[in-house]
Amino acid sequence: MTRLTPSTKSIALHVGVVLLLLALNFLLPEYHRGVFARVLVLAVFAMGYNLAFGYTGLLSLGHAMFFAAGLYGAGLTIYHLEWSVWPAFGAGLAAGVVVALAVGFLALRTTGVAFMIVTLMFAQVFYLMTLYFTTYTRGEEGLVLPQETRVLGFPGGVLDLSDPSTRYLVALSLFAIVLAAILFLVRAPYGRSLIAIRENEERMRMLGYDVFANKLMAVVLSGLFCAASGAAYAVLFGYVGSGFAAIQYSILPLLWVLVGGAATTLGPLIGTLFMFYVIDTASSYTTAHLMVVGLVLIGVILFFPKGIIGTVRERWLPWLP
Amino acid sequence: MAFGPYFLLATLEGLVTAAVLSLIALGLSLVFGVMRVVNVAHGEFYMLGAVLAWWVASLFGGHPAIGFMVALVLSPLVVAAIAFVAERLVLSRLKYEPEATIVATIGLLYIIQQLALTFYGPEARPVEAPFHYRMQLPWFGYSAYKLAVIGFSIIMMLATWFVLTRTKIGLIMRATQFDRETAQAFGIPVGRVYAGVFALGAGLAAVAAVLIVPIQQAHYLMGHDPLLLSFIVVIIGGLGSLRGTVLAAVLIGLSDGIISMFFSPTLAKMLATLAVAMILVFRPQGLFGAAAR
Numbered sequence: 001m002t003r004l005t006p007s008t009k010s011i012a013l014h015v016g017v018v019l020l021l022l023a024l025n026f027l028l029p030e031y032h033r034g035v036f037a038r039v040l041v042l043a044v045f046a047m048g049y050n051l052a053f054g055y056t057g058l059l060s061l062g063h064a065m066f067f068a069a070g071l072y073g074a075g076l077t078i079y080h081l082e083w084s085v086w087p088a089f090g091a092g093l094a095a096g097v098v099v100a101l102a103v104g105f106l107a108l109r110t111t112g113v114a115f116m117i118v119t120l121m122f123a124q125v126f127y128l129m130t131l132y133f134t135t136y137t138r139g140e141e142g143l144v145l146p147q148e149t150r151v152l153g154f155p156g157g158v159l160d161l162s163d164p165s166t167r168y169l170v171a172l173s174l175f176a177i178v179l180a181a182i183l184f185l186v187r188a189p190y191g192r193s194l195i196a197i198r199e200n201e202e203r204m205r206m207l208g209y210d211v212f213a214n215k216l217m218a219v220v221l222s223g224l225f226c227a228a229s230g231a232a233y234a235v236l237f238g239y240v241g242s243g244f245a246a247i248q249y250s251i252l253p254l255l256w257v258l259v260g261g262a263a264t265t266l267g268p269l270i271g272t273l274f275m276f277y278v279i280d281t282a283s284s285y286t287t288a289h290l291m292v293v294g295l296v297l298i299g300v301i302l303f304f305p306k307g308i309i310g311t312v313r314e315r316w317l318p319w320l321p
Numbered sequence: 322m323a324f325g326p327y328f329l330l331a332t333l334e335g336l337v338t339a340a341v342l343s344l345i346a347l348g349l350s351l352v353f354g355v356m357r358v359v360n361v362a363h364g365e366f367y368m369l370g371a372v373l374a375w376w377v378a379s380l381f382g383g384h385p386a387i388g389f390m391v392a393l394v395l396s397p398l399v400v401a402a403i404a405f406v407a408e409r410l411v412l413s414r415l416k417y418e419p420e421a422t423i424v425a426t427i428g429l430l431y432i433i434q435q436l437a438l439t440f441y442g443p444e445a446r447p448v449e450a451p452f453h454y455r456m457q458l459p460w461f462g463y464s465a466y467k468l469a470v471i472g473f474s475i476i477m478m479l480a481t482w483f484v485l486t487r488t489k490i491g492l493i494m495r496a497t498q499f500d501r502e503t504a505q506a507f508g509i510p511v512g513r514v515y516a517g518v519f520a521l522g523a524g525l526a527a528v529a530a531v532l533i534v535p536i537q538q539a540h541y542l543m544g545h546d547p548l549l550l551s552f553i554v555v556i557i558g559g560l561g562s563l564r565g566t567v568l569a570a571v572l573i574g575l576s577d578g579i580i581s582m583f584f585s586p587t588l589a590k591m592l593a594t595l596a597v598a599m600i601l602v603f604r605p606q607g608l609f610g611a612a613a614r
Binding site for chain 2: 116287288290
């Protein structure tokens, strides 16, 4: 057998992961299939976060607003305007891009600690807005999208998104599309320039790169992926509430990416999956699952700052993207 | 009723908020100023102070003042000790890298919150005020305890200012803040100074919490709003500037009291947060801070 190039190996690996996830749809018991569907949607959120945090080095504490922009963009148009799923999903994406563009334009004027606090505050304003316009959003209580609105229309017929198998496959399709997009992005010259900005912003500026425009693009793409995850969450699980805009949903993607491995393509999936099952297992012994989140955060940052996939890449598989 | 009484009440309530807020923000500002660490768990130290105050006060029968006074001494000391241990065990090993410490303090936040929920429970519990005297003002009677809170906060602030500017400890702290490496070269135990500052910051938040529990109740989620507000105060005041912090606390406390008396509190919070984000974007050194930082 001839030696495979790193590029072929990594593409084969990613195709393999998607095929494995496809097979799991038919192998997993009902409960775990439900968990995996949720993990796949939230892993898209984590991948979007990873593009900004892992690859570009922008530690944002406000990504819940991009997720929630997608969630509300899709949920409110379905609930109040009776849009069908396709245009509502589009509205979610558009909302995410608009919010990301506005926030990125302002927040990217700051760096480091100030950037974290500014994003945190914009996200807090977004969260308070969902509470303030409670006539439309019903605040913490949230909206439940009726089952008959959650159907995906195709020329040949319709798909009922509340059906577990359809839900899993739709979640997997979204995951596969975003995974492919991220893989393409980080291997393209644009992705390399983001990594270079993370490593040495001054030098990139000196080399003639427009650092601000590159970072803004990264934030917008990151916002787009996070909004896609939010919009998919709304139509697949049929619930839209303020809880998803709260600070906790800005911390969770950070946690997932750190655990899985920042700046790795598969890290977000592994991190999300790992944390879901850690909390799931822990909550069968104790109700103190926040404790687990806290301990894992501290443990990871102290002992595995590179995360699971990051450590694997460092020790054994240097070609992992 | 006329505008006057409402306005006076809003101002007094605003001043009480400002007094407590400036103690909390002072702690956050010290930690950021000296250690360059953004302590996201600061609000939880505040909450812990309140919960411990309730626990200590409930141990003492007799006159409520006894329990309260013991709590005022004991609770900040315990919180400071916990912060000291957390600093030594976690933050110092992270070499105070800003991003890593933020993640670690977020972890700390969840752990403290969960411990409070597990051992203290989800109920909100009050601590009885040490005295119940009402002072007669032009339109209404007002709790003398609230006025005492304002007075005590001013004393605490003056004490902190005195320690920082007039004592050897303060000199060492300022030297560490000014230039960590040179301070170390002159034999200042930087690690111990950092741990001490972290403990002091947490202790100040706990003092504020003990002062507030007779007015508000102790609850395991009470740390959220003060954390955000004290961030706002520290930023407007200029990160690491003591005088700015106090000025900003009075500004924010008063406007919060007055705006939420006349408008919806959610709207007030929304506008204040947005305003501060904009300040940070366009004037990162704060309104009262010096230019470069």
